[in-house]
Amino acid sequence: MGERTRIARYFAPLAPDAGSFSLTDDAAVLAAPAGFSLVITTDSVIESVHVLAAATPQQFATKLVRRNLSDLAAMGAQPWRYTLNLHTPHGIADEWFAKFSAALVAEQSQFGMVLIGGDSTSAPHAAIHATMTCFGLLDGAPLRRNGAQVGDDIYVSGTIGDAALGLLMLQQKLPSDPALIARYHTPQPRLALGSSLHGIATSAMDISDGLLADTAQLCSASDVGAIIHRDAIPLSPAAQQAVAWQAILNGGDDYELLFTAPTSARDTIAELAASLALQLTRIGEITAGNEVVLVDENNVRLPMPSAGFTHD
């Protein structure tokens, strides 16, 4: 059973509150501090699952923070507070905690949030588990996944596939390129973009499981289909060299934003890209139906690469 099926079957019935969106969005919205909504999101990083077994404490902390903040960005919220649960193997060196907490200091300073609680457990297991729960503040309505309309444009921020290629490099499957490896270790949560998309985007989510899988998620939530123009997908120069479509279309860990907007918003989005100094690229259109279709430059349908990463 996949994660989504499991959540829908076993956990969504436990979540009747309207602000939890039946557990289908990136984060939950609670009624919260004066003038703001409080946005809660939580994600874990497990050694050898979300980071490599050889991950440094800094890589661990960075991935943990940014996985979470990417979810806040996707809702249009700003970081505020967080809790941390840390489960470490017996006998781990204090040095690990020192480096991990130093990395968190840098992260929370950069992103303007502070720790408010947590727990720490030493366990007789080999892998480090960390969970972060982030509390974001939101001025206005959240960006949701379910608002895409037939005829909307589909956009992505940044470039797609770099982190997946970086991971292949770390696994010695591609020649190494420090820029792409950095994209894997140090995602950039698109917080400024998320908070700028209020009133512009009709739907948004972050790309964590791969462009095609996440487009399918967004379409499912909005009850629409999509055409993705493969040659419009923005690639870094290094990704253009690699021509590894399987990794680019299905690779996880991009942490870019995927969003939809009416065609009337094209000028506004171009201005937004300029003001944020962030590439925002139109890669397709929302269609009627429920299918996500990939096409080439002549609008000829391409075979879908086999499914990317799925939680199980």
Next chain:
Amino acid sequence: MGERTRIARYFAPLAPDAGSFSLTDDAAVLAAPAGFSLVITTDSVIESVHVLAAATPQQFATKLVRRNLSDLAAMGAQPWRYTLNLHTPHGIADEWFAKFSAALVAEQSQFGMVLIGGDSTSAPHAAIHATMTCFGLLDGAPLRRNGAQVGDDIYVSGTIGDAALGLLMLQQKLPSDPALIARYHTPQPRLALGSSLHGIATSAMDISDGLLADTAQLCSASDVGAIIHRDAIPLSPAAQQAVAWQAILNGGDDYELLFTAPTSARDTIAELAASLALQLTRIGEITAGNEVVLVDENNVRLPMPSAGFTHD
């Protein structure tokens, strides 16, 4: 390095917000919904650490929920919402999730809270890890650990040591007694008591690491000492039979409340015990200095049993 030292050294500097109490209390207080403070607490349950390796999904869920709710009770807050992070070994049966979620349904119904988010990860590790983050509502000021005054009475709710004895029974170290085993598996978070102690108690915390260790924590937070009258400690009939002071004084998992109040509150507390139908027992006094002393019925000092459970 102990957990508290590690937190003080590495994590407290990350928590400058006044509502996080330098990470020394049971939960954090955030400015929150109209008329209420939002109280956040988070705790994990790891297989073979906080529950036995053979724990059923129901035992796992129950311990997870109640460990967290005991922290809300200690602050005087009421359950409201929660998030869940679940890390399970590859190949775990769907049946496990079904039973686990069914147990959560029962718990959230009993305690009046609902799930609002989380994550679920399958990992190549043998142990189940679950983290819950609970959001409580608080009407008024939180109960803190740091308000005990010299001359205050020290109270505990319920009976002490039952869970530790229950665990020894599960480990085949004592003859089995279903009532004490139930106390280990099914703690009773003292929520009604916690919310009734506003304006009465000068300090409060839940007993999770053992009576003496937690009394020392409360005294340290309040910068006071304590005398505990061993023969005043309330014991269940089964615990009276066992006469295992080491387990009773140092055993974890009681999840009773430890609190202090001025001597002028004795009548009020007696009335509260009656109205809640919950035993509230005066077991000692707060003293000047920083020492926690255990005495017998003649006020003769007893040797302290060797230290109980400490996180590391």
